[in-house]
Every structure is written in C-alpha cells, then in structure tokens.
Amino acid sequence: MRRCKRTLVAAALAAGMITGTAGWASGNAQQPVTGAPPGAAEWRADRSLGRALPDPERARPADIAAFFRTIGAGERDRLARRHPLIVGNLDGAPAALRYRANALAVRGTPFARLAEPGRRILAFDPRGRGQVAQVYGDLERARRVAVIVPGADIDAGTFDRRNNRRGTLAGMAESLRAATGDRTAVIAWAGYTTPVGIGPDAAGGTLAEAGAVRLARFTRGLTATGKAAPALFCHSYGSVVCGLAAKKADASEIVALGSPGMRADSAADLGTSARVWAARHPSDWISKVPNVELLGLGHGNDPADPAFGARRVPTGGAGGHTGYFAPGSESLRVFAAIAAGDAK
Structure with missing residues (x-):
C-alpha cells in the first residue's frame, strides 16, 4: 500500500512538472493538428x-x-x-x-516572415499555433541529415525567437550544423502541436502520439527522395514523440536529451534498428520529474539511466535544460559526430 501511494504521488508530480523549454508557467490544453x-x-x-x-x-x-x-x-x-x-x-x-x-x-x-530571403522552409501548416520545418544547410547535396524534434512551447512563431537564441529550436539547429563543419543538413522540425507550459498535455501522451505519426511520415519523405535515414535529436517532450515514432520512422540514430521518458521500458523496446543515445546534465531540472507512467500520465523510464540501455552522451560544458548544444560542450561535440555519421 505504501509503495502504491508513492507511485500515485509520483504520477501526480509528473502531471505538474513534465514540460519542455519554457519553465514553470501554467499550461493550456492543446488540440493536436x-x-x-x-x-x-x-x-x-x-x-x-x-x-x-x-x-x-x-x-x-x-x-x-x-x-x-x-x-x-x-x-x-x-x-x-x-x-x-x-x-x-x-x-x-x-x-x-x-x-x-x-x-x-x-x-x-x-x-509571413518565413518567406524572408535565404529561408528554406520544408513544411508549413498555418493551423493552430502554426507548424514549420526549416532546413539549415544544403539538404539536396548534404551526405547526412539531422532532424531536431523540440519540446513544449515551440511553434511557428517561437521556434526562432530572437531572445535566448541558443535555447531555441533554430539556435540548436544552427549550432549543430556549425559543429559538423556544415557537412550535415540540419532540420528544425516544429512539425507537431507541442504542449504549452505545465499541465496534463505535457504529462500525457496525446500530443506526442499525434506528433509521432507526423514525424515518422516526415522521415520517410526524406528517404523517399534519396536522402540517408536522418539522425533524430529529441529534446524534452520531443523525446516522447521520438519514442512513439521509433518503430515506424526512418532513422539512423535517435538521441534523447533532457528527456522525461520515451514511453518505453528500454532502448530495445523502442523497436528500432537505429542506435539510441541519451544525454542529461546534472543541472537539468528534468531530473526532478518522476520517471513513472500511470493512468496515462508520465513517460516511463529515464533514457539516461544505464539500465535503459542507451549509449550515454557526456554533457560537460552544457548546463541546464536547453544547454546541450552550447558551443564547446562535450554534448555538442558528440552530437556533431552522431549527425555526421562519425560516432562510434
């Protein structure tokens, strides 16, 4: 009975804590596009x-x-x-x-700003808060492709916001592309309806389930045009999307960073032939989120736990929840090797 109570308390905490990039603001229910x-x-x-x-x-x-x-x-x-x-x-x-x-x-x-000269918009949907996928680099000529899947509070209006550029989806894509020596085309994929702030959406799987369908199809679209299966970099709630998409997505690598869980007991349970990696910095507040899944709330085991079976990514020089792509960090160095196909 005591153990059951602890689990229920953990699930309640998960409902109030799991989120993506925006911190601890109150959430609003979202309808997936x-x-x-x-x-x-x-x-x-x-x-x-x-x-x-x-x-x-x-x-x-x-x-x-x-x-x-x-x-x-x-x-x-x-x-x-x-x-x-x-x-x-x-x-x-x-x-x-x-x-x-x-x-x-x-x-x-x-x-309309997405039509600015130099933008390469690979997908755009104006419904809801807006969805977009922007390519950084030359997708048609690049030998390798990486796709970054974001967590909460990211949409067509916020993915490349000017403040806190390094912590934005666009900033992460720019940083990763530069770290590969511009050899890899990087796609900032804000292609699903993300949770807003803290709330049941962030603790539940409804938005991730809808996003997983869109992500899997998006990756298959890349390979259908002759590109190699992309490496997926899945941040925060985005790792829940990747976990649910893993069986049907075309992916060479799946990297969960700052993850609340992937709705899988282990890397093997993801059902993918892609190599699975995980990164979590000690200062990342996501470590306070209980790794439970109960009554539809919570996202299960921690991918950064050695028992999960993912390859560990060192995080020296990163810091916080959105610092994994910080220039000079160990995590960015390894991410670049993964994206370029050089990781062992």
Whole structure:
C-alpha cells in the first residue's frame, strides 16, 4: 500500500512538472493538428494532369516521390503555384519544390516572415499555433541529415525567437550544423502541436502520439527522395514523440536529451534498428520529474539511466535544460559526430 501511494504521488508530480523549454508557467490544453492542411479537397479534385494526384494523407511518401519523377519541371511548378500548402507539405516531393511552394504559402499569414530571403522552409501548416520545418544547410547535396524534434512551447512563431537564441529550436539547429563543419543538413522540425507550459498535455501522451505519426511520415519523405535515414535529436517532450515514432520512422540514430521518458521500458523496446543515445546534465531540472507512467500520465523510464540501455552522451560544458548544444560542450561535440555519421 505504501509503495502504491508513492507511485500515485509520483504520477501526480509528473502531471505538474513534465514540460519542455519554457519553465514553470501554467499550461493550456492543446488540440493536436492532424490530417492534410487546407486545400486538400481542391488538390484531390484537380485533374489538370489528366489523372488523379497522389492523396496527401494516404499516399506513401515513396509513391509521392515516384509521382514527381513522372512529371516535368513546368508541371511541378504549376502544381506548387496552384496548391502551395499541399505541395509544401507533401512528404516525398522534391525539397526545392517544397521550398518554393512554402514561400507562397506563408504569404498573407501571421508567419509571413518565413518567406524572408535565404529561408528554406520544408513544411508549413498555418493551423493552430502554426507548424514549420526549416532546413539549415544544403539538404539536396548534404551526405547526412539531422532532424531536431523540440519540446513544449515551440511553434511557428517561437521556434526562432530572437531572445535566448541558443535555447531555441533554430539556435540548436544552427549550432549543430556549425559543429559538423556544415557537412550535415540540419532540420528544425516544429512539425507537431507541442504542449504549452505545465499541465496534463505535457504529462500525457496525446500530443506526442499525434506528433509521432507526423514525424515518422516526415522521415520517410526524406528517404523517399534519396536522402540517408536522418539522425533524430529529441529534446524534452520531443523525446516522447521520438519514442512513439521509433518503430515506424526512418532513422539512423535517435538521441534523447533532457528527456522525461520515451514511453518505453528500454532502448530495445523502442523497436528500432537505429542506435539510441541519451544525454542529461546534472543541472537539468528534468531530473526532478518522476520517471513513472500511470493512468496515462508520465513517460516511463529515464533514457539516461544505464539500465535503459542507451549509449550515454557526456554533457560537460552544457548546463541546464536547453544547454546541450552550447558551443564547446562535450554534448555538442558528440552530437556533431552522431549527425555526421562519425560516432562510434
């Protein structure tokens, strides 16, 4: 009975403590964004090529990639201009075409700054708080690809905010790319509805489950276009997303950093052929989150615990919950080796 009470107390604490990047502010319930973006009905009705276009929800990324190989550059561009939100989010479509489509899609939205010169927006969805994936580096020429999956309070409006740049998703992507000597294309993937602050969303798995579906499809879209399976860097609540996506995602490496748990008992239970790594700095407040999963709350075992079976990443020079990509830190050095395919 005493042990049961301790577990229940731990679960209650988990409900009030698990979060991502924003600290200890009060949370708000979020509805996950799912399905194809606006314009799907018009896309499905389009017969301008004399045939049905691949369904944006049901077609496999490999089939979408094959479709675009059968049409010419002019036809591709016309589809992008006619259906920018759909083409910009089609996993399996050529990256350059998605960039052009998304530059059109963001116009007239609150996120118009995403059309600034030099931006490479690989995905954009204006629904909810906005979702976006921005590429840092040359995705089409890079030999290796890394995807950073963020924790709470990250969306199209906050992923590259100017204050605390190092702690933002964009700052992490920039730091990782630089640490690889610009050899690796790094994608800042704010492609799911994240929790806001502290609350049941952060302690529960609903948002992570929806995000896992989107992440798995996104990675399959990368490999469908000929890219190597990416390395996934999964921060805080983002590691819950990665844990749930692991079985279906195309990934060469999965790195959980500052993780509250991955909804798995061990690395082997993730069901992936990818190598699994974990990093946690002693000063990271996430260590105070109870590693339990009960009645849908909490995210289970600590990936940084040796018993979990993940490869440990040293964290000297990091510090706090968002300092794992700090220049000069041991964690960034190892992350760069993982992203570049050089880690042993």
